[in-house]
Amino acid sequence: MSSFADFQNEIYLNGLGDVLPGLPTDLTRLERLARKRLSPGAHGYVAGSAGTGATARANREAFDRWRIVPRMLRDVTVRDLSVEVLGASLPAPVLLGPVGVLSIVHPDGELAVARAASALNVPMVLSSAASYTIEEVAEAGGEGPRWFQLYWPKDPEIAASFLGRAKAAGYTALVVTLDTPMLGWRPHDLDQAYLPFLRGIGVANYFSDPAFLKGIGGSVGADRSTALLHWAAIFGNPAVTWDDLGFLREHWDGPIVLKGIQHTDDARRAVDAGIDGVIVSNHGGRQVDGAVGALDMLPEVVAAVGERTTVLFDSGIRSGADVVKALALGARAVLVGRPYAYGLGLAGEAGVRHVLRCLMAELDLTMALSGITRPADLTPEFLRGP
Numbered sequence: 117m118s119s120f121a122d123f124q125n126e127i128y129l130n131g132l133g134d135v136l137p138g139l140p141t142d143l144t145r146l147e148r149l150a151r152k153r154l155s156p157g158a159h160g161y162v163a164g165s166a167g168t169g170a171t172a173r174a175n176r177e178a179f180d181r182w183r184i185v186p187r188m189l190r191d192v193t194v195r196d197l198s199v200e201v202l203g204a205s206l207p208a209p210v211l212l213g214p215v216g217v218l219s220i221v222h223p224d225g226e227l228a229v230a231r232a233a234s235a236l237n238v239p240m241v242l243s244s245a246a247s248y249t250i251e252e253v254a255e256a257g258g259e260g261p262r263w264f265q266l267y268w269p270k271d272p273e274i275a276a277s278f279l280g281r282a283k284a285a286g287y288t289a290l291v292v293t294l295d296t297p298m299l300g301w302r303p304h305d306l307d308q309a310y311l312p313f314l315r316g317i318g319v320a321n322y323f324s325d326p327a328f329l330k331g332i333g334g335s336v337g338a339d340r341s342t343a344l345l346h347w348a349a350i351f352g353n354p355a356v357t358w359d360d361l362g363f364l365r366e367h368w369d370g371p372i373v374l375k376g377i378q379h380t381d382d383a384r385r386a387v388d389a390g391i392d393g394v395i396v397s398n399h400g401g402r403q404v405d406g407a408v409g410a411l412d413m414l415p416e417v418v419a420a421v422g423e424r425t426t427v428l429f430d431s432g433i434r435s436g437a438d439v440v441k442a443l444a445l446g447a448r449a450v451l452v453g454r455p456y457a458y459g460l461g462l463a464g465e466a467g468v469r470h471v472l473r474c475l476m477a478e479l480d481l482t483m484a485l486s487g488i489t490r491p492a493d494l495t496p497e498f499l500r501g502p
């Protein structure tokens with residue numbers, strides 16, 4: 117396979133317009149363009165974070181405090197970015213993280229994301245709160261790798277049903293998000309009174325689920341407000357504890373990853389409970405305001421459980437250099453959130469492909485120029501930090 121960096125030559129030789137949907141190749145500039153082009157409500161929902169935005173800022177500041185120290189004369193002609201994650205081989209240490217309600221930014225929503233992910237063989241993690249169903253997204257993604265993200269609902273029958281549907285539709289790994297038993301305090305959305313669910317977006321999996329429908333007398337009906345209220349009542353389950361993890365194993369026989377881990381004790385507890393991986397994440401700063409930057413906790417978590425489990429990372433990844441930093445600090449792979457939502461909003465499936473190709477090309481080049489040819493060779497030695 118040719119290296120991801122060949123993409124750069126394509127751009128130089130053919131021009132931006134021939135190989136890209138005319139979008140910026142820097143994901144920070146892409147974000148600024150999305151602010152201009154997307155509807156204020158949709159953009160605000162995606163860009164938004166909890167409270168004063170301190171956690172979202174801390175995520176970026178944490179990346180800024182770590183710097184790469186490039187090494188020379190190490191023959192970087194041939195690079196291999198592939199990594200093993202939970203028994204599967206990924207073309208690069210990058211996944212599309214679970215982002216719900218994507219039809220607020222583009223009518224094709226998660227279907228377009230699945231097509232883009234499949235084209236590049238990058239795993240897509242489908243949100244429970246997607247705008248298309250588990251089955252529809254699986255069909256759009258074809259042979260592409262897919263994982264399913266569970267929002268643990270109050271009704272165990274719905275949880276079991278989701279897991280059964282995901283398994284049947286070919287999702288291979290389960291991501292269980294722990295940091296969102298309820299939505300955080302998000303002033304921007306409150307001020308705009310903009311919540312996708314109140315508009316009936318993000319409930320496709322629930323409204324198509326026999327266990328959910330049973331709770332509202334069998335069908336959604338013309339007036340969707342009863343169904344939406346029921347959705348709001350069962351969406352999150354603030355009562356679950358570590359003692360309940362057995363439920364997941366009973367209903368899912370593949371790998372299970374816990375998302376939203378930030379404390380070393382929680383990471384140890386997850387591993388002691390037989391979990392296959394953790395995602396160090398603070399939900400992109402959307403849940404707890406005033407929280408620690410996610411990258412700041414990564415080294416501790418890796419020191420605590422890195423030998424015993426797979427540690428993944430998200431929250432704040434905006435460039436290939438950011439991926440290098442997270443990997444050097446011990447993450448096996450990273451998930452991206454907002455950047456691909458912006459790509460989707462700006463150019464649909466092509467926009468998501470664009471974001472992935474730019475990120476992977478930049479990662480490839482940053483590694484090469486730093487003297488590294490394989491993700492496994494990235495160690496803290498390549499960084500200077502706080």
Ligand SMILES: Cc1cc2nc3c(=O)[nH]c(=O)nc-3n(C[C@H](O)[C@H](O)[C@H](O)COP(=O)(O)O)c2cc1C
Binds near residue numbers: 215401451
């Ligand atoms: C609009 C939006 C919707 C999200 N929906 C979900 C979701 O349904 N499930 C989930 O586990 N995380 C969800 N997340 C969090 C992401 O999976 C991820 O943790 C976060 O976006 C990573 O930070 P980044 O956006 O800085 O890359 C969402 C994030 C955004 C921006």
Ligand SMILES: O=C(O)C(=O)c1ccccc1
Binds near residue numbers: 215296402
């Ligand atoms: O907005 C989010 O961060 C999120 O996780 C979510 C929760 C419920 C539905 C859609 C997205």
